[in-house]
Each structure stands twice: as structure tokens, then as C-alpha cells.
Amino acid sequence: MKVTIKDIARETGLSLATISKYLNNKKIQEKNRLRIEEAIAHLNYKPNRTAQVLRSRRTMTVAILVSDLGNYFWGTIISAVSQFFVNYNYTVITCSYSHDTQIERELLQDLIVRKIDGVIILLANLLDDRYRLLQAENIPVVALDQNPVTAGHPPVDCVVSDNYNGGALLARYLLKKGHQRVHILDPAYYSSPVSERIQGFRDVYEKAGISSITYPEPIVFSTNQNAINEGKRHFRQLMESKESPTVIFFTNYLSALGGLMEAGTSGCSIPGDLSVVTFDDDPLFRSMYPPITSLAQNLSLIGETASRILYRRMQGDYSDFPLTRCVDVSFCERQSVRDLTLDMK
Incomplete structure (x- = not known):
């Protein structure tokens, strides 16, 4: 026998009006929301999506627009978004424009029509x-x-990691370990998150009176594979150059992946020959030998927020528009940084 909202009302002891408010995504008391959700799960209630759409004049659909689905980071965020909205009977669709602005525009037009x-x-460019x-x-x-406000875009809500303080945290850690000659791989100044990471890092070193930080030329990535290849190429160039940094700072996951792959094939010993830190963490970095010291973004919390x-x-509710939420990052100390202060003793 099909379960109806009357059954939900009997199970919870709440009125039909309260059940209806919940099903139409209107605000109700938190304790009532929890009771209704427990009853829905217990009775295996399936709302009539067509009726909901007709009543609310909504499509009950949310879209996620992403530049490239090949980046594993997006999968974690997409999963968090989907888990949140399923509780409100929304369907989440994911659209990838593969770094193509024409496809991006067409997708936006299609979403408007829908x-x-x-x-x-994701990656708001x-x-x-x-x-x-x-x-x-x-x-x-x-x-x-990416913060569209700081990037010169119209006001819009945004959620970002604490990139500046994350970069500063890494810098303080490296200074404590005695590292004064740093090479930063992948400035990518077109990206405000990466620029903020570098700025936070540089400010700490400059405050300490140290200016021996080097960069390759700016990189503009078009695909994930290109980002990995560029990481490889820049690491190889660094090994062939006359530069003598004691540590390399990878500013994002993909460039780190490429650089570490090149380190493995070139015979570079980490941290014996060169220490390594990276902004962004990955299960792969934890399982490498040695495991890589990194800063981890809380991707699930970013998606939920x-x-x-x-x-x-x-x-x-636009009472606090535009809103920027900054999510803390986590420092993961492992074994890829040599403690140079021990060499001085």
C-alpha cells in the first residue's frame, strides 16, 4: 500500500500542514524536521516529484558546473553537494565544459531554459x-x-579555502626546518587561490628578511593532463638548472603529481636531495615513499557549506548577500622535508 503524507502525520503526531511545509522546502522547527525525516525513512515514503514541482513552481533541480571532471577534488565536493540536496528531494546534475568557454556558455543557456x-x-572563472x-x-x-569578488566579478556568494593562511603556515614550517632557498612550482597567477597561497608564503619569508624564492614562468593549464605534464617539465628544468633550492613548494595537486612523478624517474632523493611540500592532499601522497607533507583542503565541508x-x-533569503565563507585547511606533516637545523649542529 502506498505511503501518503497522512501516514507521515500519524507517525510523527504532526499536522498535515507541517508535513506539507517540509515537503515544499519551507522553514519548520528543527525538532519537527528530524521527526519527519525519521518517519520518511521508517515508512520508506517516496514523494510525488511531479506534484511538488507543480505546487512549488520549481524544477527541484540543482546544477554543478565544473571545468573538468578529471580532477578528483571535484568528485569529493560533488558528492557532498549531492548528499545535502537529496535530503530536500532535489536532483543534482553535473555539467562539465572541459575548459571550453563556448561549451560553458551553451551549458548556461541550457540550464536557464531548463x-x-x-x-x-567549481573553479569559478x-x-x-x-x-x-x-x-x-x-x-x-x-x-x-575562487573569490569572484576579488577577481573583479559581480557580487556573488562564494566558498573558498583559507589559502593565504595556508601558504603562511607552510612558510613558517619550512623556516623552522631551516629552509631559506625555496622554489615555488606553478605560480598560475590567473588563479586567485594559488596567488593567495603564494602571497601568504612570501609575506612570511619577507618578514623574516629572506628573499631567495624562485619561480618558473607562469603556467596556464588547459587540461588536467597538461597540468601534470607541466609539473613534470618544470621539475625536470629545475634539476637541470643552476638553481640550488633546498625545498620545492607545489601550489596545487596536479602540478605536485607531475613533479613527483618526474622526481621518481629522475632518481631525485626526497628529502635527501630536495625537500617537498604541497598545497592539496591526496591519498596517493600519503602512500608514497616518503609520504608527502601537505596542506589538505576540507572538500566535503566546502561542498556542504x-x-x-x-x-x-x-x-x-538574501539577508547576508554576497557572502564569503572561508574554510580552514589542515596541516599534514609527514616525511618529505629535511630538517636542515640538524645539519648545523
Whole structure:
């Protein structure tokens, strides 16, 4: 026998009006929300999606727009977003534009035609007119991994990692270990997160009166594979050059992956010949020999935080717009950094 909202009401002791508010994503008391969700799970209630759409005039659909699905980081965030919205009976669709701005524009137009309820954009590099395109249709947007406000875009909600303080934390750690000659791989100044990481790192070294930091030329990545190959190439060039850094700082996951692959094939001993740190963590870095010291982004929390903001906007709450949420990073000390202070004793 099909379960109805009357069964939910009997199970919870709540009124049909309260059950209806919950099913239509309206605000109710937290204790009532928990009781309803327990009853839905217990009774295996399946809401009528068509009826919901007709009542609310919503499509009950949220989109995630991502530059490239090949980056494992996006998968963790997408999973967190999907887990959040399934609790509110939303369908989450993922769209990849493969770093192609024309595909990106076409996807946005398609989402507007579909009357999507909200959009989360990963690696937010949309131009002003594209943000305005969504805003003109009253479609809420939350941007991740880049602050569009600081990047010169129109005001928009965003969720970012604490990139500046993360870079500063790594710098203080390396100074404590006696490292004064640093090579930073992959400035990628087009990316505000990477620029903030480097700025935080440089500020600590400059405050300590140390200026021996070197960079390769700026890199603009078009694909994940290209990013890995560029990491390989720059590491190889560093080994062949006359530079003599004691440590290399990889500013993101993909460049680190390429550089560490090249280190393995070139016979470079880590940390004997060269110490290594990276911004971004990965299970692979933990299983390498030696395991790599890194800063980890809380990707699940980033996805959940973005979802909560987007959900509020879809309910019409713009009381704190535009909102920027900065998520803490975690320092993971492992065995890829040589303690040079021991050599001085």
C-alpha cells in the first residue's frame, strides 16, 4: 500500500500542514524536521516529484558546473553537494565544459531554459556577463575555489579555502626546518587561490628578511593532463638548472603529481636531495615513499557549506548577500622535508 503524507502525520503526531511545509522546502522547527525525516525513512515514503514541482513552481533541480571532471577534488565536493540536496528531494546534475568557454556558455543557456533552481560553480572563472546572465533570470549562484569578488566579478556568494593562511603556515614550517632557498612550482597567477597561497608564503619569508624564492614562468593549464605534464617539465628544468633550492613548494595537486612523478624517474632523493611540500592532499601522497607533507583542503565541508548557502538563496533569503565563507585547511606533516637545523649542529 502506498505511503501518503497522512501516514507521515500519524507517525510523527504532526499536522498535515507541517508535513506539507517540509515537503515544499519551507522553514519548520528543527525538532519537527528530524521527526519527519525519521518517519520518511521508517515508512520508506517516496514523494510525488511531479506534484511538488507543480505546487512549488520549481524544477527541484540543482546544477554543478565544473571545468573538468578529471580532477578528483571535484568528485569529493560533488558528492557532498549531492548528499545535502537529496535530503530536500532535489536532483543534482553535473555539467562539465572541459575548459571550453563556448561549451560553458551553451551549458548556461541550457540550464536557464531548463529553469534550474540553483547553480554551484567549481573553479569559478566565469566572466561578468555570464554571472549576470544567471542573475538576470533570478537563478542563485555559489562559486567555489575562487573569490569572484576579488577577481573583479559581480557580487556573488562564494566558498573558498583559507589559502593565504595556508601558504603562511607552510612558510613558517619550512623556516623552522631551516629552509631559506625555496622554489615555488606553478605560480598560475590567473588563479586567485594559488596567488593567495603564494602571497601568504612570501609575506612570511619577507618578514623574516629572506628573499631567495624562485619561480618558473607562469603556467596556464588547459587540461588536467597538461597540468601534470607541466609539473613534470618544470621539475625536470629545475634539476637541470643552476638553481640550488633546498625545498620545492607545489601550489596545487596536479602540478605536485607531475613533479613527483618526474622526481621518481629522475632518481631525485626526497628529502635527501630536495625537500617537498604541497598545497592539496591526496591519498596517493600519503602512500608514497616518503609520504608527502601537505596542506589538505576540507572538500566535503566546502561542498556542504556551498549547498547550505545555495539552499537559503533558493528559499529567498538574501539577508547576508554576497557572502564569503572561508574554510580552514589542515596541516599534514609527514616525511618529505629535511630538517636542515640538524645539519648545523
